Amino acid sequence: MKLSEAAVGTKVKIVSVNFQPDLQGRILGLGFVPGTIVEVVREAPFGDPRVYTVHGKMITLRNSEADLIEVQPVERSFPLSMAEVGKRYVVKAFLGGPFFMSRVKSMGLYIGSLIEVRSKFPITALVDGRIIRIGMGMAEKIMVEEI
Amino acid sequence: MKTVALVGNPNVGKSSLFNAITGARQYVANWPGVTVSRKEGTKTWRGVELKFVDLPGIYSLGAISLDEKVTRGYLLREHPDVIVVVVDALNMEQGLFLLIEVLEMRENVMLVVNSIDEARKKNLRIDKYELEKHFGVHVVFTSAVTGEGIEELLDRILHIIRKREVHSFVNFKYQPEIEERINDIEKKIENVKELSSYKKRWLAIKALERDPEVVEILGDYNIKAPSELEAKKFKEMIAQRRYEYIDSVLREAMSIPTKKMSLSEALDHVITHKFLGIPIFLAMMYLAFSFTFDVMSPFSDLIDRGFSALGEWMRTIMGSGWVTSLVVNGVIGGVGAVLVFVPNIFGMFLALGFMEEVGYLPRAAFVIDKLMYKLKLSGRSFMSLILGFGCNVPAVMSTRGIPDYRERLITILVSPFITCSARLPTYILLAGIFFKGKETVVIFSIYLSSIVLTAISATVLNKVLFKGQPVPLVMELPRYRLPSAKNLWLYVWERGKHFLEKAGTIILISAIIIWFLGNFPSAGDNSLAADLGKIFEPIFRPLGYDWKMVTALIFGAAAKEVVVSTFQMMYGNPAEVLPSVITPYMALSFMFFVMAYMPCFATVAVIKSEAGGWKWATFSILYSLAVAYTIALLISLVGRLIW
Ligand SMILES: Nc1nc2c(ncn2[C@@H]2O[C@H](COP(=O)(O)OP(=O)(O)O)[C@@H](O)[C@H]2O)c(=O)[nH]1
Ligand SMILES: [Mg+2]
Numbered sequence: 001m002k003l004s005e006a007a008v009g010t011k012v013k014i015v016s017v018n019f020q021p022d023l024q025g026r027i028l029g030l031g032f033v034p035g036t037i038v039e040v041v042r043e044a045p046f047g048d049p050r051v052y053t054v055h056g057k058m059i060t061l062r063n064s065e066a067d068l069i070e071v072q073p074v075e076r077s078f079p080l081s082m083a084e085v086g087k088r089y090v091v092k093a094f095l096g097g098p099f100f101m102s103r104v105k106s107m108g109l110y111i112g113s114l115i116e117v118r119s120k121f122p123i124t125a126l127v128d129g130r131i132i133r134i135g136m137g138m139a140e141k142i143m144v145e146e147i
Numbered sequence: 148m149k150t151v152a153l154v155g156n157p158n159v160g161k162s163s164l165f166n167a168i169t170g171a172r173q174y175v176a177n178w179p180g181v182t183v184s185r186k187e188g189t190k191t192w193r194g195v196e197l198k199f200v201d202l203p204g205i206y207s208l209g210a211i212s213l214d215e216k217v218t219r220g221y222l223l224r225e226h227p228d229v230i231v232v233v234v235d236a237l238n239m240e241q242g243l244f245l246l247i248e249v250l251e252m253r254e255n256v257m258l259v260v261n262s263i264d265e266a267r268k269k270n271l272r273i274d275k276y277e278l279e280k281h282f283g284v285h286v287v288f289t290s291a292v293t294g295e296g297i298e299e300l301l302d303r304i305l306h307i308i309r310k311r312e313v314h315s316f317v318n319f320k321y322q323p324e325i326e327e328r329i330n331d332i333e334k335k336i337e338n339v340k341e342l343s344s345y346k347k348r349w350l351a352i353k354a355l356e357r358d359p360e361v362v363e364i365l366g367d368y369n370i371k372a373p374s375e376l377e378a379k380k381f382k383e384m385i386a387q388r389r390y391e392y393i394d395s396v397l398r399e400a401m402s403i404p405t406k407k408m409s410l411s412e413a414l415d416h417v418i419t420h421k422f423l424g425i426p427i428f429l430a431m432m433y434l435a436f437s438f439t440f441d442v443m444s445p446f447s448d449l450i451d452r453g454f455s456a457l458g459e460w461m462r463t464i465m466g467s468g469w470v471t472s473l474v475v476n477g478v479i480g481g482v483g484a485v486l487v488f489v490p491n492i493f494g495m496f497l498a499l500g501f502m503e504e505v506g507y508l509p510r511a512a513f514v515i516d517k518l519m520y521k522l523k524l525s526g527r528s529f530m531s532l533i534l535g536f537g538c539n540v541p542a543v544m545s546t547r548g549i550p551d552y553r554e555r556l557i558t559i560l561v562s563p564f565i566t567c568s569a570r571l572p573t574y575i576l577l578a579g580i581f582f583k584g585k586e587t588v589v590i591f592s593i594y595l596s597s598i599v600l601t602a603i604s605a606t607v608l609n610k611v612l613f614k615g616q617p618v619p620l621v622m623e624l625p626r627y628r629l630p631s632a633k634n635l636w637l638y639v640w641e642r643g644k645h646f647l648e649k650a651g652t653i654i655l656i657s658a659i660i661i662w663f664l665g666n667f668p669s670a671g672d673n674s675l676a677a678d679l680g681k682i683f684e685p686i687f688r689p690l691g692y693d694w695k696m697v698t699a700l701i702f703g704a705a706a707k708e709v710v711v712s713t714f715q716m717m718y719g720n721p722a723e724v725l726p727s728v729i730t731p732y733m734a735l736s737f738m739f740f741v742m743a744y745m746p747c748f749a750t751v752a753v754i755k756s757e758a759g760g761w762k763w764a765t766f767s768i769l770y771s772l773a774v775a776y777t778i779a780l781l782i783s784l785v786g787r788l789i790w
Contacts, residue, residue: 029241
């Protein structure tokens with residue numbers, strides 16, 4: 001997964017950093033090195049750039065830059081928006097209000113539902129033998145764990 | 148004389164330490180990238196003369212951006228006697244990364260952990276001896292604010308100079324694969340006499356990373372670097388290992404206080420909020436302007452009355468005659484017309500300084516980056532441009548911190564459109580006469596237009612001059628800090644002083660010259676100034692300006708403040724005379740002309756030196772004149788239709 005896809009508020013672990021040589025040195029120097037945990041702190045108006053905490057510093061990166069950093073989730077549960085295609089997940093929690101809750105219910109999603117992600121942006125997934133479509137905004141509020 | 152270099156990440160307090168030690172008064176700001184070239188100062192300590200060099204802040208010792216080049220070049224070639232690496236007590240990691248790089252490159256390095264006062268307030272304990280042990284360097288805790296630790300630092304520096312002791316940084320090893328490659332290269336370097344001034348290990352590490360400069364040096368001796376793909380892997384591994392080491396040392400050396408939602412986070416949550424961010428930015432700007440005009444204007448009025456009284460008094464004691472006229476109308480009138488605006492200008496610097504000092508600027512850059520991105524610029528050039536509201540000269544100079552040449556050039560070329568404080572007197576004067584009660588709104592809209600104009604220019608230049616490529620925005624958000632009164636005053640005074648100096652030099656001289664031109668061979672329509680103004684007047688006829696206004700524009704090119712001095716001299720009492728000469732929309736068109744037209748002499752000079760040559764300076768002059776004329780013409784035409 002790319003760092004730009006990690007949801008706000010989550011923590012991820014860096015797998016690789018793939019900038020052009022001219023910027024690579026500075027990015028590594030700032031602490032974006034493989035193995036490091038990065039927290040996605042906040043996003044600017046229009047969702048770009050975003051602030052990350054890395055090795056105690058708050059650093060801004062544009063999404064086009066965060067695209068160049070490969071990461072993986074570290075927390076056991078994370079938003080469905082960060083799920084990978086082809087893997088299976090179990091729903092652990094919903095982070096929305098009453099309106100959101102009634103929508104997920106109408107889609108047939110419950111705590112404990114099994115989800116197999118088929119494609120992304122938006123997410124299409126196999127749930128109880130049916131294919132459903134879940135928008136990325138909604139997917140950010142559905143916490144899942146990999147199984 | 149011994150030299151001491153200060154190295155560190157941006158915003159850790161190098162310049163503050165430099166000031167505290169040398170007594171220099173270099174402005175420090177709570178945002179990265181203020182020190183753009185190196186600054187030097189001396190201090191005699193226990194009989195030894197020490198030269199301190201404040202270097203630009205960097206995150207790594209690569210040689211890509213201008214900052215990195217300056218700092219690395221200095222460390223590599225000038226051989227300072229002591230290198231002091233400064234890190235921030237509250238966030239040492241990135242600083243220690245740089246320390247490792249410096250240790251690999253040079254001897255006689257020591258570590259300063261600064262802002263120890265803030266660490267203490269947060270109950271953060273740091274174990275000095277763990278740091279000394281694991282990095283093999285002297286460590287001193289300092290606070291540039293309270294002065295704590297500065298004497299100890301100076302003593303340690305002398306200690307290093309006297310003993311010339313070589314610390315060994317032996318505990319630290321890279322992964323076996325890397326160490327093996329380092330060894331291989333070191334062996335080859337050993338045989339080359341010419342390379343003995345470099346540390347072998349450093350050359351080897353940089354070769355593995357394919358550092359362009361080192362690859363070239365080694366290439367001369369047939370020592371080959373790894374392939375690009377390999378180098379990328381090595382570079383990642385090297386950085387990873389350094390951070391692992393730093394983390395392991397800090398786990399032993401630091402007590403981590405329990406974390407709670409800090410004030411900084413709470414503030415950030417609102418100030419850089421997804422939806423509130425931009426409205427807050429606009430509100431902050433508006434507040435700054437309203438402070439500049441509404442709060443400061445009574446003081447201006449006071450000074451205005453002072454100068455009128457002074458003029459009257461001089462007239463009574465000197466009688467009439469041309470000397471009196473020179474002194475009263477020329478010097479007191481001309482210079483006084485500018486000095487009246489001192490409170491506004493100081494007020495504007497105070498507002499700007501406050502925003503810089505608390506750490507708001509990088510946040511503003513973050514919030515509006517998406518818009519800057521559309522212009523193929525970044526939040527970084529936005530910060531340079533913001534400086535232009537004070538004066539365009541430092542704005543142009545601060546572009547040195549921008550790594551990308553194209554972005555840098557465009558920022559330089561558009562920055563004169565940012566309306567500097569020298570143009571403010573014209574706005575205040577004309578808005579006060581023609582838009583009474585609505586001054587703040589009118590002037591705020593000129594400022595907004597100036598921003599829009601800058602933005603449009605950036606887009607156009609990008610399209611015309613370059614096939615615009617977006618530039619990265621990798622920026623640190625510093626923590627919020629309550630500005631110290633001293634630093635804030637320093638900020639206001641450093642800039643305000645420049646304005647006062649101008650009043651005593653270029654503005655005074657211009658005032659005298661204009662008085663002579665305006666009074667010889669006889670005052671009024673037959674003067675030399677009239678001749679000059681009338682030559683150009685036909686060009687300005689479509690705009691509706693009379694020759695006096697044209698003359699003011701001509702002299703205003705030297706320094707924009709001179710526009711109001713000229714008004715004062717030509718019209719005597721502009722507030723009474725002007726309404727019968729021009730209409731409000733012409734006044735508005737004139738204000739916009741002043742906002743956009745050619746950069747002043749000082750700005751032209753820095754554009755020439757920073758952008759490299761007369762080509763860009765000339766371009767800037769012609770381009771801005773054309774833009775100013777077009778805008779002013781539009782306003783005049785539209786105004787004529789409406790009124
Ligand atoms: N509390 C505290 N603030 C400091 C200290 N040193 C620097 N600062 C503040 O940190 C900011 C950055 O300082 P500056 O000297 O410009 O950092 P530089 O970029 O490394 O030169 C400024 O707002 C300073 O007032 C310190 O020892 N204690
Ligand atoms: Mg500095």
